[in-house]
């Protein structure tokens with residue numbers, strides 16, 4: 086069966102319904118339309134509500150389990166209710182259903198975290214006792230490590246909700262991904278783009294992945310036209326690091342791979358104690374073809390040097 090998308094037989098793109106998720110789905114659609122000379126009507130955006138979207142009154146940690154924002158979308162993909170699914174790779178569990186693959190990564194956005202505050206210019210500028218709002222265990226641990234005197238409060242919700250809480254004075258500052266702000270046309274909201282040397286981003290932050298059924302060769306061919314190999318290599322190294330640590334986007338783990346001018350892949354990784362009392366850091370350099378092994382090796386090295394009990398938060 087020919088699966089060239091047409092207005093009468095559109096390619097169904099599954100996504101969450103948040104403004105950011107929709108922006109990512111639209112970007113994917115526009116890149117596919119451009120790459121294959123198709124009209125936008127040859128694509129249909131299908132919004133899928135996930136457990137994480139439904140339950141907003143409890144912290145993500147409390148809800149537990151991985152894939153809170155992806156499970157229902159992957160089920161729809163497995164059941165052929167949609168043809169592809171668009172995800173923030175940061176939110177993707179490291180283990181995937183066997184019948185699905187992600188072998189299409191779009192050109193990566195800004196990987197940095199944004200410091201957002203109406204009162205202070207940066208984390209360093211905040212006086213002891215000031216309040217940071219964040220629901221990310223990674224950001225909480227990194228803040229506690231750098232600035233043990235600050236207070237931390239839970240801050241869940243999408244970008245708009247979190248900015249509203251900041252307006253209401255629930256906290257003096259918060260962190261958001263620069264990538265999310267950029268995709269919403271809201272980069273100006275960032276008070277400071279924090280250099281990765283000060284706050285190493287989450288694994289795969291700023292990367293969009295497009296998932297498909299493993300058996301779907303025609304869709305694989307369509308997607309290969311919009312895959313960005315450099316971004317894919319970087320995400321491969323970072324996710325291999327996370328996979329060996331059995332981490333998720335709700336663990337105090339950070340990782341960033343970059344490609345130097347000479348083509349060398351440079352991977353940095355970091356594991357924190359959830360209370361910020363200690364941090365393990367390491368790095369690896371090598372050819373992009375070794376991306377997965379580099380991530381795995383770096384994780385193994387950090388695990389081997391971790392003091393007894395350091396990784397207890399994983400169990």
Ligand SMILES: NCc1[nH]cc(CCC(=O)O)c1CC(=O)O
Pocket residue numbers: 173174175176260261262264265289290291292293334
């Ligand atoms: N965990 C939620 C989430 N997943 C992806 C992004 C932003 C976009 C990205 O990092 O690709 C965000 C929001 C945030 O961290 O501020």
